[in-house]
Amino acid sequence: MEFAPNYELTPLLMLGSRAVIDDLHRHMATLGYDDVRPAHGFAFQRLAPYGATGNELAEFLDITKQAASEMIDYLEKRGYVTRQPNPADKRGKIVTLTERGWGCIRETEAYLTRLEAQWAEIIGPQRMQELRTDLRQLITMANGGTLPHKFRPVW
Secondary structure, three states, rough: OOHHHHOOOEEEEEEEEHHHHHOOOOOOOOOOOOOOOHHHHHHHHOOOOOEOOOOHHHHHHOHHHHHHHHHHHHHHHOOOEEEEEEOOEEEEEEEOOOOHHOOOOOOOHHHHHHHHHHHHHOOOOOHHHHHHHHHHHHHHHHHHOOOOOOOOOOO
């Protein structure tokens, strides 16, 4: 697939992101995490380390409260999260990761760490750091001067 040179970077970033996520999920399935979908990984980012309410998760993922509730139900039935009383709101619940949820995060972190180390072997550690710095700067600029606080999956 070829792209016009004046906007090649955008589709390459999207293709790269999708390739990494797909490969990560194939790997995670071999470890027994075959019921986790890409959107769940984004949710885990918000739930770690202290948990979140369903409303906070919906806001972070930029989805409806109903969709967040359905996701929480799905993850709870599979042992990744649990609902606990919210100390700040006796009527509400805080969703926190279980040991299985934390195990999924640790395996994901290990996989992504190995992947980035492989990339650094290919382009060199200095260029890898420059890539991180440049992407952070571009994303910050595109978001009005701050890194985004939402982490919505696009598929």
